[in-house]
């Protein structure tokens with residue numbers, strides 16, 4: 001364990017003795033992607049070691065953490081709305097307010113926090129999250145504000161405590177940062193360049209999770225198929241090694257980049273029986289013109305060729321994707337190319353986004369930004385196509401038997417259990433709570449837009 005982390009454990013112990021017998025609570029508000037959620041699990045892990053326990057009600061929190069994301073424009077409004085609401089709470093209860101994550105790497109956001117929200121206690125960035133115990137200690141001891149942001153690429157810190165939110169599925173970050181600089185994306189500016197964790201650290205973490213009873217692992221990174229675990233050890237090798245770990249039943253990963261999808265990775269997906277056969281392959285646009293302006297390094301044709309190659313080599317492979325509608329200068333013809341790819345690939349799931357400008361990115365400075373009404377009109381046409389495809393695609397599940405890891409009770413109906421097919425479709429069915437975290441066979445009886453309904457045929 002690095003000295004810096006040992007030092008943080010000392011701060012954790014000091015805070016724990018300050019907090020002794022006070023029954024203090026924490027609340028974490030997490031924005032954005034699974035990587036951020038994984039970071040929040042580490043923040044929760046540190047807070048629990050300091051003697052705080054979780055509350056879902058921020059009004060009862062002694063410390064409120066906001067783990068921010070800056071990928072979407074409306075995230076800023078959302079954050080400032082939430083921080084505004086904290087003022088009264090701060091005055092009434094003295095709640096410690098800490099804001100961290102990607103948005104804190106943006107200068108204009110930090111300035112706004114200083115000017116308009118002076119009651120915020122701690123501001124920390126993406127490279128200093130591991131120092132949260134020290135930051136909290138300074139606030140408790142000296143009652144002074146702390147700003148802890150660095151702009152150089154952070155190191156990888158192993159050994160932080162973690163409090164996972166789920167008992168059957170776990171996310172494991174395999175790399176940090178991104179080198180791709182897609183022109184619409186702020187991530188490389190706020191998360192820095194790519195840094196891969198050591199393969200031993202990843203594999204040991206997963207072995208530990210397997211021992212703790214976790215059955216499904218999602219490998220996380222901004223660009224997982226650029227994973228670099230040393231000489232001749234890339235993402236394909238990592239998938240093969242994770243596949244060998246006993247008691248892990250399902251392996252998923254998010255997100256790969258189409259330009260880095262090597263034949264080695266395709267073969268590893270084919271050969272590894274635990275690796276899910278749904279591939280998330282972010283398209284972003286179906287137009288080669290737009291893809292060039294996005295700096296994505298593939299064309300429409302190359303994307304479709306890759307899909308065909310995978311369909312040929314990996315039995316039963318299916319795809320999900322991300323699409324941005326209304327990128328600057330996107331013409332009607334460009335948009336039709338996107339619809340064309342959607343028709344051809346028949347994705348199982350499409351995460352659709354309306355392009356939103358991010359300060360500091362090249363796309364924000366491009367001329368010919370698309371008017372909002374055109375963006376929305378295109379978005380609705382894409383949504384209509386995607387939904388009609390999903391509806392007809394879901395029908396193919398009816399009558400099939402799906403192996404499902406039971407994740408828990410359905411959020412919408414606590415009398416039902418829920419899990420996912422290999423292709424990541426939500427399935428709900430009746431069953432006893434004892435089945436949670438076991439793998440069972442479910443026969444699909446009916447399809448609905450966002451889920452399938454089934455019945456257990458054995459257990």
Ligand code: SF4
Nearest residue numbers: 178180181182185187
């Ligand atoms: S690959 Fe592109 S979209 Fe993904 S994080 Fe990197 S820059 Fe952003």
